[in-house]
Amino acid sequence: MKIKNGFVVRKVGGESVVVPVGEMSKNFHGMINLNETGAFLWNFFTAEHTVDEGVQALLGEYDVEEEIARTDVEQFVKTIQENGFAE
Amino acid sequence: MIYEIAGLRISIKNRCKYTESFCEKYLSGDQDSPADLEVAVTNEEFYAEKSLSEGFSDGYIENICLYRAICRQLPVLNRMLLHAAVLEYDGNGYAFLGRSGTGKSTHTGLWLKYLKNSRIVNGDKPILEYKNGGFIAYGTPWMGKEGLGCNASVPLKGLCFLEQAKENEAVKLTPAEAATRVFAQILLPEDADNAALTLELTDKLVTEIPCYLLKCTISEEAVQKSFEALTGKTYGK
Numbered sequence: 001m002k003i004k005n006g007f008v009v010r011k012v013g014g015e016s017v018v019v020p021v022g023e024m025s026k027n028f029h030g031m032i033n034l035n036e037t038g039a040f041l042w043n044f045f046t047a048e049h050t051v052d053e054g055v056q057a058l059l060g061e062y063d064v065e066e067e068i069a070r071t072d073v074e075q076f077v078k079t080i081q082e083n084g085f086a087e
Numbered sequence: 088m089i090y091e092i093a094g095l096r097i098s099i100k101n102r103c104k105y106t107e108s109f110c111e112k113y114l115s116g117d118q119d120s121p122a123d124l125e126v127a128v129t130n131e132e133f134y135a136e137k138s139l140s141e142g143f144s145d146g147y148i149e150n151i152c153l154y155r156a157i158c159r160q161l162p163v164l165n166r167m168l169l170h171a172a173v174l175e176y177d178g179n180g181y182a183f184l185g186r187s188g189t190g191k192s193t194h195t196g197l198w199l200k201y202l203k204n205s206r207i208v209n210g211d212k213p214i215l216e217y218k219n220g221g222f223i224a225y226g227t228p229w230m231g232k233e234g235l236g237c238n239a240s241v242p243l244k245g246l247c248f249l250e251q252a253k254e255n256e257a258v259k260l261t262p263a264e265a266a267t268r269v270f271a272q273i274l275l276p277e278d279a280d281n282a283a284l285t286l287e288l289t290d291k292l293v294t295e296i297p298c299y300l301l302k303c304t305i306s307e308e309a310v311q312k313s314f315e316a317l318t319g320k321t322y323g324k
Contacts, residue, residue, distance in 0.1 A: 008279055008282050008283045008286065010283060010286035010287060010290065011290060012262075012266045012270075012286050012289050012290040012293065013261070013262030013263040013264075013265060013266030013267075013289075013290060013293040013294060014261075014262055014263050014294075015263045015266060017266075017270075017286065019275055019282055019286065021277060021278060021279040021282045021283075022277060022278065022279060025277040025282075026277075031270060031275075
């Protein structure tokens with residue numbers, strides 16, 4: 001899975017937000033708020049990676065159990081795909 | 088023609104006369120030196136706006152589009168549009184924000200009534216500039232339906248979000264809480280550079296400028312609450 005180009009991510013007031021730019025801003029209006037894990041995964045999946053790689057990356061970064069990490073990554077990927085943000 | 092707005096030389100290529108008289112007070116005495124920014128309205132944008140604003144003159148519609156065209160290009164120049172009413176009191180600027188109908192003009196009107204030495208710099212659409220570690224709020228020709236404001240600038244010292252309530256209370260907001268509220272009051276450009284810089288400026292705004300939520304009635308007590316929170320002074324002394 002890889003997130004499409006056309007988004008800008010920044011921390012505003014300590015929270016990560018994503019906004020669509022260029023062509024993407026014509027299809028999608030608004031702003032996406034990310035929690036800490038979400039911001040990490042967003043950044044990770046701006047390059048092509050599998051769910052398994054996402055889980056390993058999350059485990060390397062945070063002190064979480066593998067099962068929880070897998071649920072998080074699967075949920076994240078599902079949300080990205082459902083919104084049409086995946087290539 | 089070239090106008091001097093928010094500390095910038097802006098070349099406005101208008102087709103309708105409306106904008107010329109609208110921006111008259113901001114006309115630059117120097118029409119020869121280069122401009123920082125050049126704006127014109129495309130046909131596409133003009134007709135898109137026209138379809139949304141039935142009953143308004145072409146000049147009025149072009150004028151709205153021109154300001155939007157200016158504001159979309161501001162972030163790379165360290166500036167951004169904020170939908171707010173900015174008041175000046177004692178040399179400092181305070182921005183009042185809220186959705187349409189929450190009482191921005193009512194509350195700022197009360198400040199003018201009860202606080203001498205206060206005036207409106209821009210009643211609706213000021214431009215903010217980030218400069219030397221602080222923000223400056225500018226009056227511009229675009230200042231809302233009531234047309235309240237002046238060609239002036241003021242250091243911005245506080246943000247105050249308004250909400251109608253039964254009791255008056257001012258609450259300090261965290262940067263994250265303020266960010267959520269500010270997002271509803273800014274213009275997000277579509278190009279990547281200006282969009283990213285808008286977010287960076289917004290981050291500076293909510294982390295460096297104290298932000299409050301004022302739950303308020305229409306009363307002098309409401310002015311007291313916002314005044315004391317924003318200025319740190321005691322009201323009426």
